[in-house]
Amino acid sequence: DTAVSQTPKYLVTQMGNDKSIKCEQNLGHDTMYWYKQDSKKFLKIMFSYNNKELIINETVPNRFSPKSPDKAHLNLHINSLELGDSAVYFCASSPKVAANTGELFFGEGSRLTVL
Amino acid sequence: RKEVEQDPGPFNVPEGATVAFNCTYSNSASQSFFWYRQDCRKEPKLLMSVYSSGNEDGRFTAQLNRASQYISLLIRDSKLSDSATYLCVVKGGYNKLIFGAGTRLAVHP
Numbered sequence: 001d002t003a004v005s006q007t008p009k010y011l012v013t014q015m016g017n018d019k020s021i022k023c024e025q026n027l028g029h030d031t032m033y034w035y036k037q038d039s040k041k042f043l044k045i046m047f048s049y050n051n052k053e054l055i056i057n058e059t060v061p062n063r064f065s066p067k068s069p070d071k072a073h074l075n076l077h078i079n080s081l082e083l084g085d086s087a088v089y090f091c092a093s094s095p096k097v098a099a100n101t102g103e104l105f106f107g108e109g110s111r112l113t114v115l
Numbered sequence: 116r117k118e119v120e121q122d123p124g125p126f127n128v129p130e131g132a133t134v135a136f137n138c139t140y141s142n143s144a145s146q147s148f149f150w151y152r153q154d155c156r157k158e159p160k161l162l163m164s165v166y167s168s169g170n171e172d173g174r175f176t177a178q179l180n181r182a183s184q185y186i187s188l189l190i191r192d193s194k195l196s197d198s199a200t201y202l203c204v205v206k207g208g209y210n211k212l213i214f215g216a217g218t219r220l221a222v223h224p
Contacts, residue, residue, distance in 0.1 A: 041123075055209065077126070103161045104212060109157075
């Protein structure tokens with residue numbers, strides 16, 4: 001009964017390809033996020049959606065496009081993959097916009113390797 | 116200057132030791148602070164919030180110094196299972212959580 005699940009867990013692909021990572025949460029939360037953790041272990045927010053509406057869009061190349069079909073799902077599509085996109089991508093959710101508890105519930109991460 | 120800075124470590128300590136991590140943040144208007152724990156190749160999980168007056172949760176004590184803009188985490192009586200990376204987190208604008216790069220702790224027998 002995984003609360004926040006993301007697929008695939010591992011993704012190895014060639015430069016220039018397009019790939020998607022899917023995320024689903026069964027916690028009934030309103031807000032979902034995508035974070036990127038690079039090789040230096042910095043966890044940086046990319047996007048945040050609240051009830052399917054985009055509320056945070058950090059300085060991310062427009063090759064990255066999030067899509068939230070409903071509040072339980074937030075997918076990430078990446079076009080024209082580059083070597084620098086190699087990282088672990090974490091999906092997360094919270095009851096409201098990073099509610100006062102500061103608790104985000106993270107998925108297990110999707111490790112993307114671009115060759 | 117990074118928004119949240121931490122000493123990356125690693126801190127190598129024997130079981131039973133007391134260890135402390137510090138973290139500094141750049142935005143003096145920040146209001147909320149947290150410590151997360153991340154095990155190797157796993158997702159981060161909330162360890163504890165940091166309150167202005169300081170707070171304790173078992174062997175863990177968190178403190179906030181607003182004047183100097185730093186947060187600390189003290190772990191007493193370290194266990195092998197405490198080995199992990201500890202992430203300092205500050206709530207920024209639009210309620211987004213800003214993570215430090217983490218401090219790695221290795222507890223050995």
